Amino acid sequence: MSAAAVASLSCPQCGAAIQLRTLDQAQSVVCASCGSILDARDPNLRILQAYEQRQKFTPQIPLGTRGTLKGEKWEVVGFQVRCATIDGTSYYWDEYLLFNPYKGFRYLTQYDGHWNDVQVVKAAPAESVNGRQPIVTLHGETFKHFQSSSAETVFVLGEFPWQVRVGDRAALRDFVAPPRMLSEEVTPGETTWSLGTYIQPAQIWEAFSLPGKPPKPEGVCANQPDEYKPVAGSMAKRYLQFAVVLVVLMLLRFLTASRTEVFTQSSVFDPHQKPESLAYVTPSFDVRGRTANLEVATTADLDNGWAYLDYALVNETTGTTYEFGREVSYYHGSDSDGSWSEGSSRDRALLPSVPAGRYFLRVQPEGDPSLNRIQYVITVRRDVPTATPYLICLVLLGLPPLVWGLRAWGMESARWKESDYAPSGDDSSDDSSSDDD
Amino acid sequence: MTSTSAACPNCGATIAFRWSGAVQTICPYCKAVLVRRDLDLEKVGTVSDLPPTSSPIQLGTEGRFGKDAFVVVGRIIYAYDRGGWNEWFLRTTSGGSAWLSDAQGDLAISTPAQPHEPLPAADHIRVGQSYAFDGYLYHVASLTRARYAGVEGELPFESWDKHEALFADLDGEGNASTSNFATIDYSDDPPVAYLGTYVELEQLAPRNLRQFEGW
Numbered sequence: 001m002s003a004a005a006v007a008s009l010s011c012p013q014c015g016a017a018i019q020l021r022t023l024d025q026a027q028s029v030v031c032a033s034c035g036s037i038l039d040a041r042d043p044n045l046r047i048l049q050a051y052e053q054r055q056k057f058t059p060q061i062p063l064g065t066r067g068t069l070k071g072e073k074w075e076v077v078g079f080q081v082r083c084a085t086i087d088g089t090s091y092y093w094d095e096y097l098l099f100n101p102y103k104g105f106r107y108l109t110q111y112d113g114h115w116n117d118v119q120v121v122k123a124a125p126a127e128s129v130n131g132r133q134p135i136v137t138l139h140g141e142t143f144k145h146f147q148s149s150s151a152e153t154v155f156v157l158g159e160f161p162w163q164v165r166v167g168d169r170a171a172l173r174d175f176v177a178p179p180r181m182l183s184e185e186v187t188p189g190e191t192t193w194s195l196g197t198y199i200q201p202a203q204i205w206e207a208f209s210l211p212g213k214p215p216k217p218e219g220v221c222a223n224q225p226d227e228y229k230p231v232a233g234s235m236a237k238r239y240l241q242f243a244v245v246l247v248v249l250m251l252l253r254f255l256t257a258s259r260t261e262v263f264t265q266s267s268v269f270d271p272h273q274k275p276e277s278l279a280y281v282t283p284s285f286d287v288r289g290r291t292a293n294l295e296v297a298t299t300a301d302l303d304n305g306w307a308y309l310d311y312a313l314v315n316e317t318t319g320t321t322y323e324f325g326r327e328v329s330y331y332h333g334s335d336s337d338g339s340w341s342e343g344s345s346r347d348r349a350l351l352p353s354v355p356a357g358r359y360f361l362r363v364q365p366e367g368d369p370s371l372n373r374i375q376y377v378i379t380v381r382r383d384v385p386t387a388t389p390y391l392i393c394l395v396l397l398g399l400p401p402l403v404w405g406l407r408a409w410g411m412e413s414a415r416w417k418e419s420d421y422a423p424s425g426d427d428s429s430d431d432s433s434s435d436d437d
Numbered sequence: 438m439t440s441t442s443a444a445c446p447n448c449g450a451t452i453a454f455r456w457s458g459a460v461q462t463i464c465p466y467c468k469a470v471l472v473r474r475d476l477d478l479e480k481v482g483t484v485s486d487l488p489p490t491s492s493p494i495q496l497g498t499e500g501r502f503g504k505d506a507f508v509v510v511g512r513i514i515y516a517y518d519r520g521g522w523n524e525w526f527l528r529t530t531s532g533g534s535a536w537l538s539d540a541q542g543d544l545a546i547s548t549p550a551q552p553h554e555p556l557p558a559a560d561h562i563r564v565g566q567s568y569a570f571d572g573y574l575y576h577v578a579s580l581t582r583a584r585y586a587g588v589e590g591e592l593p594f595e596s597w598d599k600h601e602a603l604f605a606d607l608d609g610e611g612n613a614s615t616s617n618f619a620t621i622d623y624s625d626d627p628p629v630a631y632l633g634t635y636v637e638l639e640q641l642a643p644r645n646l647r648q649f650e651g652w
Contacts, residue, residue: 101652102638102652103542104541105541122618123617124608161541162520190564190579191565191579
């Protein structure tokens with residue numbers, strides 16, 4: 001048995017030919033010529049609503065277009081434009097009705113360049129409330145309430161499996177779990193739930209072989225998948241792996257560093273003497289091995305005082321000089337809060353990349369005049385590990401996941417800014433108005 | 438399954454029954470409504486030509502549901518002011534029967550059930566209310582006053598005297614793979630509940646589907 005794909009009739013208003021692509025499934029059909037809405041169940045196509053459509057809209061996918069979406073063949077059979085008014089602003093969106101005799105109906109919605117692939121769900125979601133935000137659960141997936149609105153049909157084209165009329169109203173509630181959205185549509189006779197999945201505009205263009213490029217989507221759609229979040233997640237994961245590697249490298253470094261003492265000398269000076277007269281050079285010492293760092297540690301015997309040492313490390317052969325000044329200060333005492341101390345009697349300076357060679361130190365000490373004599377020890381060590389480069393590395397590597405994490409957070413706040421749960425102060429006036437009573 | 442045949446008392450054509458237990462059938466040639474009285478058929482009326490359908494199911498469609506293979510033997514077309522749907526009558530190889538409803542491509546298989554809980558009365562049931570039947574929760578999705586708009590093939594009862602009746606469609610929560618479905622048919626007193634699940638066409642591994650030009 002074979003059924004004709006299209007039944008042909010004519011419009012009682014203007015006489016134009018009317019095609020029925022969905023046969024007995026069609027309840028109403030819009031005359032493409034005069035815009036009258038006709039009763040598709042009536043053999044004479046009784047007029048349900050004469051042309052009243054004030055605005056005219058053109059579907060982006062022409063009626064009758066067939067395409068392959070997600071591996072299934074679909075034909076565009078109906079188009080309607082609906083409008084919701086929220087806080088005095090009207091929002092328009094398009095709904096395309098798709099048909100396949102073996103699959104039934106499916107919808108595509110388009111708002112501000114964002115597309116959703118929508119199917120009516122047969123199971124009723126379970127509803128509960130989390131704080132003041134209702135949530136619904138379908139097959140184990142939880143959807144958060146996004147927005148409630150009232151929708152009005154403002155334009156129709158093609159045919160529909162229900163009796164459509166311009167001016168039809170429905171109460172909508174949208175619940176999101178990106179990339180999915182569950183929508184409840186309540187009319188006096190019926191409650192319908194549908195499940196939408198965010199779909200890239202390019203996929204629509206490809207499926208229906210539409211010319212040109214899809215318009216760029218504006219803003220963030222309620223159920224638009226967060227493109228930053230998974231990236232931020234995988235970055236954070238990789239960062240943790242890097243961090244583990246770095247810590248292991250650092251441990252290895254600390255365990256294998258030689259810390260060879262190449263020179264040590266104890267000296268005493270009187271801080272009341274002129275600093276110039278205190279300057280001296282140490283005996284020469286050998287620094288061996290490949291180029292590595294060199295630690296110059298100063299330990300001074302200080303009791304509530306300071307010492308400043310002007311150092312110069314000089315390579316005897318090349319004359320290369322590393323100049324640096326170090327201050328050692330240590331104060332302690334007790335007050336009403338108990339005992340306290342500040343500073344340390346030990347200081348270490350790390351000279352990076354010092355090649356092997358014969359060196360000496362030129363030292364010019366200076367000290368706290370309140371002290372009579374200051375004894376100090378200079379110790380020079382080769383190849384001393386330090387955590388600093390590892391910590392800098394950890395911080396720098398942590399920046400990209402942090403930036404992407406912030407972007408994900410920004411997208412999430414942009415999404416919810418359009419919802420009934422916008423965290424702005426705009427609607428605080430509504431909340432506080434009741435306090436005046 | 439044994440097939441029996443009889444002659445149409447109206448036009449003389451041979452009526453082959455797909456199901457020996459059929460109570461009523463429609464002569465595919467003269468559209469006479471024939472009711473079985475033992476071995477004879479009695480003409481109780483005629484049906485007009487059926488509207489062109491876009492349902493992929495037709496008489497003779499075969500498939501599987503669970504462990505059972507089935508064949509479609511009959512059909513009732515229901516219509517209401519804003520729509521309509523098909524109820525296909527299935528006979529299974531194990532000797533059972535079920536209804537496959539096709540409402541705008543949404544398919545559901547159900548069988549008459551006697552839940553422990555009493556069924557809500559016709560004048561009490563409302564859209565949005567919830568009822569538990571045999572441990573499952575159902576929500577009333579729609580209430581429809583529908584009438585017979587046509588019959589085809591073999592049915593387990595006489596449809597000729599059927600009038601407009603109230604039907605309640607209920608959706609259940611089910612689980613991730615299936616969604617429960619229930620219908621309460623108020624055409625008889627007491628009302629009859631049909632419990633089942635929504636199905637996808639390919640799930641039924643169907644054969645002998647209706648062919649559509651270009652699809």
